[in-house]
Structure formats: structure tokens, C-alpha cells
Amino acid sequence: MQLGIIGLGRMGGNIARRLMLNGHTTVVYDRNTAFVEALAAEGSTGVTDLPALVAGLAKPRAVWVMLPAGAPTEETIDTLSTLLEAGDTIIDGGNTFYKDDIRRAKTLSEKGLHYIDVGTSGGVWGLERGYCMMIGGDAETVKRLDPLFATLAPGLGDIPRTKDRKSDDDRAEHGYIHAGPAGAGHFVKMIHNGIEYGMMQAFAEGFDILQTKNSESLPPDQRFDLNVADIAEVWRRGSVVSSWLLDLTADALASDPKLDGFSGSVADSGEGRWTIEAAMEQAVPVPVLSNSLFSRYRSRGQGTFGDKVLSAQRFGFGGHVETAKK
Amino acid sequence: MQLGIIGLGRMGGNIARRLMLNGHTTVVYDRNTAFVEALAAEGSTGVTDLPALVAGLAKPRAVWVMLPAGAPTEETIDTLSTLLEAGDTIIDGGNTFYKDDIRRAKTLSEKGLHYIDVGTSGGVWGLERGYCMMIGGDAETVKRLDPLFATLAPGLGDIPRTKDRKSDDDRAEHGYIHAGPAGAGHFVKMIHNGIEYGMMQAFAEGFDILQTKNSESLPPDQRFDLNVADIAEVWRRGSVVSSWLLDLTADALASDPKLDGFSGSVADSGEGRWTIEAAMEQAVPVPVLSNSLFSRYRSRGQGTFGDKVLSAQRFGFGGHVETAKK
């Protein structure tokens, strides 16, 4: 099958590669011509602007936009919508807010264009392991593009089958689902990321207690000398917390047991915040997901105005002077 | 009435003063002889060691220990227990862990000594406003020492009476209670401090949102130019969040609207942590009290090992490089 791809960063480039390695053809574009040339050398048709990309695709066209969420994606889709023709499909594989998908699908459908949103997990490992995909859009279009999704997905692999599973739709077992109408793909991906934040923070807090149990600030008789790299390793083997995130943690600790190579300033993305907003709209209590996000805000180490309010109150009622006044 | 006082810091010194201003007599001791001399100049009998303090008191003696919780208090009480005689009373007015009170009361009672724990709120304002006191110990001893407590307490003042209140015990309305047996006083004070942390953090978070709504990092059309000093002031007047902590916040913001005089590094005391432990023992969900404490830990701005674990995981699965690597 043929796919146009816009945005050839780590994700977009590897999507092109995985497709070509499995017999599909790609027409690719990126502002950065070096990225275009690199993929052209691997077999893609490289183009230098969007009209050329559209011209290079057979109808009905399918164009995968793999750009940062927000303005870059929005503007590209706006432009595409003026170049494509009824029956063509725009796929947004980025991290778009699902309400933007719903809005776009409605607008584009008025021009006869299809809109598919694909939440994609797998990061840098996707080329090799395949991409776990959560897809939103009309069922017919998703079906028509199935050869692409089936190729990008990990497939059954050697992961044990789920006990008692029975379903008419075997796509989930191959690593992709049609989650529902436009927006449903990114909604499910958004929640995935929310959970990811929570799991990561659970490990972070646990390892923090383990590591500080070795601290010289504790009285000697309360101190252990725990080997956190060995602990991560042993938990990989039969414990309840076995997980890919633990595997990655064990990797990191194996080569850098004190993680001195990291400062611990942790970014957060829109998906974490939108997950909380969705929970608010649905009145779901999400203390773990929200506090995971707050820990990231805090990790960036800027003192908050709120902290100063605390200091001022303490000074007011107790004359407490800050211990570590800058 | 006569009272021995050990520890003449801000709290202990003002307790002596408030008693003397109201006709009681005091025998006072502090390691720092300047403090002893200052109070002697105001009418106290100053002494230079614990035996002299005990010798200076008429039986049955009452000695108020107003020292930092932990070793200083523990050691002083140990020493006193060898100097005092059956029928005498030791009062711990500090911030002792209530289980230590229970243990001490048991040990001291074997020598015929009484033990009273007094949780004291009011900070630097106590001399003028009186001290709000939560008292633990045997009822008879608490009763016998009532003249001291009644003097130290704020009294009815001009605070409106509580609607529908009827009680055989009017001490609460005068600002002190006999909460129960040894330990009960500090237990109630501990919970008071837990609540205080939660209220402070509620204000801190709210003012943080207000202040960052002015931030230049927001798009101009989403920005306000809120005057947080005026907001604190207006809330003092008829709003649901009216409180002494708000008054103090308004004071602070009136003279330093950006709180530039504070770094926001906020200490925490044992009482906050013990409150959480008590909640654990009683299976009480305390998300607000615990997260208030965690915010203080975080306010001190040290990156945690847990944050580094997050960074390492993100690097592992997504190749994310920290935005603000030191």
C-alpha cells in the first residue's frame, strides 16, 4: 500500500522504514531536507513540499501527519485540507488532544475527507518491536487502511495469549485497535500516558525510599546499604511489579547505579494534563494520576509562590525563619 | 500559684511573663544564663541548675518543661525524676510525641510523680492573646493546677459564643481543655498542627494559581493582572475562607506583595509526620494532610532520587533528554 508521511523525526522516519521493510511504498516530506534525503536513500519518494506530496500519491490518498501536537499539526492539516480531494484520508499519528480530533473530523468530513487519529506507543523501540496503536475514525476507512496498521503493529509475537479471551476482532492481539469514532484513538492513548505517569511515579517513590534508606543523614542503626540495581533486577524475576518500565529501570541502574547522569528535571506533556481534565469532566477520583503530574512540576525545582506563602504564614504566626533562606 | 519553668525561649519566657503579670510566682532555669537574668529582672526567681530549681519550689511542686521535643526534653525529665518527690508534677509543654507521654507517665507514676502534657498553640502571640492549651494527664492534677492554666489561656474574650453550645465544662470556652489521660493533650495538638498544614497548603496552592495567572509565560489573552494583596484583604471580609491564617497572609502581602523576602524553603516538624502515622494506624484517609507535608519536603528544592528514576525511565523508553540537565 502507499502512504504519504509528513514529519520524519524519530517516529515518522521509523514508521516509513517499517512500512518499506514490509513491502509498502512511501512518499515523504519534512522541513528538514536532510531527513527527506536520508529516507529517499532508503527507498522512499522524497518531496520538497506538500503539493508535491499530494501529487505523488494515488487516489484515494492517505497522508500520515507525524508532527508535534498543536500548531505544527493544525497548520499542516489545514493546508492538506485544501490540497486533498474527497475520499482522501488524513491520519494524525501525533499526540493531539482528542477534542481537536472530533472538531477536525467534523470540519474535514464536510469536504468529503476522512480523518483518522492514531495514538501510538512504543517510542524509540517501534521500528524493531512494532507500534502499539489506538485508532479513532470511521470503521470503513480504518478497515481500508488495515494493511498499513497491520504492518506497523507488533503482531502476536511470543507474548502469551490472554486466558479466556474471545473476541471477533483479533486486531487487539496483534497490537492495534479501532477504539471508536474520531478522537477515541487519542483518548485511549491519553489515558495510557496517564497510567504511565502513575506507574513511573510509583517506581520513583519506591526507589527513593530504598535509596534514602542508605543515607548518611539517618542514624547508623537505622541505615541499610541497599543495592538498588540488584533490587530492580530481582524484581524483574517473578515479582508482582514486573513490567517494561522496571526493565528499563534495571537497565539504567545497571550502568549508573546512582543515576548521576540525570538531574531529575522531568518534563510533562499535554496528555498528562488532559487526562486530569477528562477525570474532572467525568467526576473520577484520580489522586495517583494527578499527583504524578504534580511531582513532575515539582521535579523541575523552581520554588513556587505557594511555598513562599507558607513561609510567610509561618513567619507570621510563629516567627519561624526559613532554614535555607537564599 | 508557684511554677518552675525550664527553658526560657520565646515560649517559656512568655509563659513566665504571662503568669507573673497575673499574680503567680515563677522559679526559672535555662542553660543560657542571659535568659535567666532577664526574667529575674522581671520578677522571677532565677536559678542556675535543676537541683536549685527543685529546692526553690514548695511542695507539691509543679515544673513546666518547655524545651525542644526529643533528647533535650527527655533528658531533663529523666533528671527531674531523680530530684522530685512523690506528689510533685512534671508538665511537658513542648511538642512531644504522644506515645512518649504515655510511656513517661507510666514510668513516673511508679515513683509517685504526676505527668501532664500540654499542647500549646499561639506561637509568638501567646503573651498578648493567651495560649490555646490541650492538656493530658490525670484529672485531679489538672484540676489542682487550674489556676495556672486559667491564667495562661485566652479566656472568653470577645469571640462570639458558639450557638447551641452546652457543656458542664466551661474550660473549652476559656481556651483550654482537659483532653484525656497522659498523651491526649499532645495528640490533640498534633492533629491541630496537621490541620494547620492542610489549611496553609490550601492557601498556598490557591495563591499560587492566582499569582501565576499573571505570569508572562501565559499567552497575553489568558493573562490577568491580579492584585493578590487586595484579594487576601477582600477575603478577610465576609468570605468563607476567613481565618487567622488569611489575616497573616494579608499582612505579609500588604508589605511584600511578591513575597520576595522569602525563598519558600519550608521546614516541617515531627507533628506533621506523626499525624500521618496516626492516620495509618487508624486507617483514616488523609490525602490533604499528607500531601501538605510532601509539599514541604518538595519546597526544600532538593532533587530526589525518585525524580532521577523518572528521567532514566523516560530516556529508556523514549530517548527523552532532560530539558534542564544541570
Add this chain to the structure above:
Amino acid sequence: MQLGIIGLGRMGGNIARRLMLNGHTTVVYDRNTAFVEALAAEGSTGVTDLPALVAGLAKPRAVWVMLPAGAPTEETIDTLSTLLEAGDTIIDGGNTFYKDDIRRAKTLSEKGLHYIDVGTSGGVWGLERGYCMMIGGDAETVKRLDPLFATLAPGLGDIPRTKDRKSDDDRAEHGYIHAGPAGAGHFVKMIHNGIEYGMMQAFAEGFDILQTKNSESLPPDQRFDLNVADIAEVWRRGSVVSSWLLDLTADALASDPKLDGFSGSVADSGEGRWTIEAAMEQAVPVPVLSNSLFSRYRSRGQGTFGDKVLSAQRFGFGGHVETAKK
């Protein structure tokens, strides 16, 4: 001054009363004619529809809408916008989302109408104590309507002045502020409510620990017999947690020490949720405000699907059967 008022529930009715008691005149409307008649009997001009209300007001008109946020308010303002004339003013005194204010002010200004949003705190006590008001909108209109706001506000009263306060604008000390352009009033009120949730939850958790410390499920030697009504009372007198919320808690506990009259199913309003959304947009960590909201969700006692997921996982890895299967 003359004011039209739409919505004569507890808030709207008392606003009319407080204005009339102080020499202003009102034209009032409510779907419920009994409410209209009651106020007419107290001196208002009662009308039976919006055109009559508009007809009854002298230009430039001012109409205060005091209805539930959302559709009722929105539809009423839409209708008013077709009846009023350039130079007239609509005041929304309800609990509207501040972004709706911004949108409305823009739309209405195209017709030459002014839009003022007033966040109002004070609840059932406003008639007597006055309303604490946070006002958004253009400065000129706010200034022109000042006689109304000055009357509704509590005024200086006998609340002590804030130390070091100096401001060219003495409205804050009288209990109302012009917070900024349209939306700013409701924004500040929204944050006020967020803080209120946090303070309430801090008290809730503290009293929960106190009350469960009396529980027969604890071993006898770990149990106290704390009098929570007395504790609330004593804290009103000189402690750091003194506040109006504590006064109310003391009131409630004085007449019903176990609060048997309440089930503890606690509603939440939009303002609590929007506060969290604002914090997300501004990357402010708000663990206390968010967890206060989650506690309310939880208080309503419906089991969540998430809880079932926990049960299912525990059954999966450990064969744990639920202790209290329904």
C-alpha cells in the same frame, strides 16, 4: 440607585433586600411568581417577564442575573442581549466559568452592552454580614455601579485592619474588589472556592483522626475518649486554625457531637473542578485542592470501576477474595 434582578432564590432575594434596606430600588423577576410577590411586598417592583423588567428600568440599565451557572444563566443573558440597549449593563452574580465571561463580554460589547461578572461569597449569611464580592469587567462600569457594590459589601465593620496595608483603592477593605477585566471576578471566586475545599478537607481529615481515636476497633490501650465538640471550641480561642469554618464546625458539633444528622455525601460544584483545570493550564502543583475534590467524589460512596480493577488484580496475582463482597 436602581437595579433589575433576575433570580430570587436565597442569594438573589437577599441581594434585593440588602439593597432596599439601604435606599436602592429594585425591579425583580423570577419564574416562580411567589418569590416575585414576596419581594414586591417588601418594596420591589415585581414583573412577570424579561421585557417588563427591561421596560421597568431607567437607562442606562443594570440587570443582575443570579441564576444557576450554565444553561439558565446563558439563556437568560442571550434573551437580555436582545432586549437591552447600548450602554446597558448585564451583571452575572452566579458561579459562571470565567472563560464563559470572557466570551460573553466580547459578544455583548459588539452590541454596546457592558458585562460584569461578580463572584460572591457569603452564602446564607450575606443579608446580615454583607457579601464579599470579586468583580470583573471594565473599570468605568464597575465604578458607575459602585453605589450598589458598596451597599452589598460588608464594609469595614469591626475586623482589625491589616498591618502595613497601604493602597490607593480602599474597596478591598470594604469587602469588594475590582479584580480585572471580564472573567477576573469569577476567576478569583473560583480560586476562593478551591481554597475553601482544601480548608474544609483539612478539618475533615483532622476531626476524622480525632473521632476514630475513640473507636472501639482500636485496642483499649490505644484508645482515647476525646470530646470533639470541646476540641473545636478550644481551637477557636487563640489557635492557629481559628477560622469561620472552624466556628461553623464548632456550631455543628455543639448540637450534634457525632454529626448523626448527616450522611456525609458531599456535592461538588464546577468551581472546584475548574480550579484544577486552571492549575493544569498553568502547571501549578495543587495536590491539596485536587485531593479535596477527590474526597468529595469518594464521599458519595459509589464504588468505582477502578476499585473493581484493584479487586480483579488482587484476585489474579494472589487469589485474594474480597473481604466484603456484596
Add this chain to the structure above:
Amino acid sequence: MQLGIIGLGRMGGNIARRLMLNGHTTVVYDRNTAFVEALAAEGSTGVTDLPALVAGLAKPRAVWVMLPAGAPTEETIDTLSTLLEAGDTIIDGGNTFYKDDIRRAKTLSEKGLHYIDVGTSGGVWGLERGYCMMIGGDAETVKRLDPLFATLAPGLGDIPRTKDRKSDDDRAEHGYIHAGPAGAGHFVKMIHNGIEYGMMQAFAEGFDILQTKNSESLPPDQRFDLNVADIAEVWRRGSVVSSWLLDLTADALASDPKLDGFSGSVADSGEGRWTIEAAMEQAVPVPVLSNSLFSRYRSRGQGTFGDKVLSAQRFGFGGHVETAKK
């Protein structure tokens, strides 16, 4: 090697079985004689009291106590300490608080007895998959008993090796570690369980948002029709949240998509609470671990006194009547 085992529930029984299947011999005791007979039928030496168990073991003896933490374990170890002889070893494989291990090891060492604490993860799956073990105690004793631990552990299996791992101690890769002196084993296991709580709650909250997104209480245009069983399945395949807990969730949802078989009343164990206490002692912020615990408290659906305090306050300031008064 020979091992005495006390407590033949699911864990103790399977430990005996896994040892015998691999050439070790066991002497077993349980209050429940049926359990003893069952294992005797599989090759164990069954005994009817502790003296018989001790008599049945060759010196230096090793006895594995696999009983509920607290009194049952404590009393059994007390009795054993009077029956065993210098050089013998007591192994506590239960969920004991690590400070109890430290205390016991000290007491027992005065009699020349060795004490080993083993935190064991793996639940009902251990017989087949092996037990992930975290061991505390003196290195020499742990070394001497290595044949037992090596048999009980999962071994290398087919789990991929950790990249860059280099260690002189290959036990971690085989699924067991010597974590440190007495107490260290249970400390590490305790943190493991804390993390487990956090990961579980992260999944619980995420699936809660997914499931409620289907709710009929949402406006139709905001509703999806998400298949949570398919979502769990697809995430198993290449996503960042891949984990054993997700596998179990997928299992559960495959056979019961709405989890109607569960009420969602979730127990918690000492380990979760002790994790929070350890964090308090070390000043580690643990919002996720603590809130996971609070969610379990809340899952049990008992209204709290704190909730009633909220209701009472709301009634006090706003006249709010509970929506769902019982």
C-alpha cells in the same frame, strides 16, 4: 537440603512442594492436621507439634515460619527459640514489619540462633514460576542456605538479560538477593508492595476514566463506546505500560468485561502503611504510594466522620442540604 516448615497455607505448602520436587526434604507442621497429611502424602515428614518438628531436623537446623505477620509469627518464633539450639536458624518468610526483624535478630543472636527474614513475592504463581525473594540476615547463614533459596527462586528462565549489567553476585538474576542484615529483606519487600499499590491504582484510575467515558450520565456527544478488554489487550503489545499487572487485568476483563463479579472492596496490608511510615522517617515525598492506600480505605465504602464534617460545614455556611441523605 533439609528444611522445617511451619504454616502450610497456600504459600507454605507450595514452598514445601517446590523444594521436594527439586530433591530437598521437608519436615512440616500446621495447626490444621489436614494440611500436614496432604503434604505427608506428597513426601514430607509430617509432625503434630513444634517439639516434634525440631526433633525431626538434623543440626544445624533451619525452620521456615510461613504464618500471618504479628501474633501468630511472633508466638511461634518465641516457642521455637526455646526449642532450638545454638547454630540453628529461624527463617521468617511472612510479611513481618522490618523493625520486628531487627529486634528479633538481636534477641535470638544472644542465644546463638540465626534469624533470616525473607520477603517473598509471587503469590499463587510461585510453585510454577518460582518465588522472587528478598533476604535479610547475616551473609554466612544466607550463603549456607543457598541451595534452598536457589531452588525456590525462578532462576534465569527466558527473561531477557539486563543490558550493561555486571555484578559479582548473580543471585539477583536468578530471582533472589541478599539485601542486607536482618530486616533488609522485609524492608525491600515492603517497598515492593508499596510500588505494587501505586501501579495498581494507576491502572485502576485509568480504566475508571475509560469505563466512565461510556457512561450514560455523559451527554451523548461526549460519550464513547470503548471496549476496555480490547484496550487492556492492545496495551500488552508494545506499549509502555506492559506489565504483569496489565496481563492480569486483561485476563480479568476478557472473562468479565464489566468486572461484575467484584464489588471493589479492597483490603490493605501492613506493608502499605509501613511504607508510608518509612517515607515519613526519611522525609521522602510519596503522594502516589500514600494516595493508593487512601483509595483502598475509601474503596471499602464506609462513610467517614470527615465526610460528615464537610456536610456540616456546607450546611453551616451555605444551607446546602446533602443530595443523597440516607
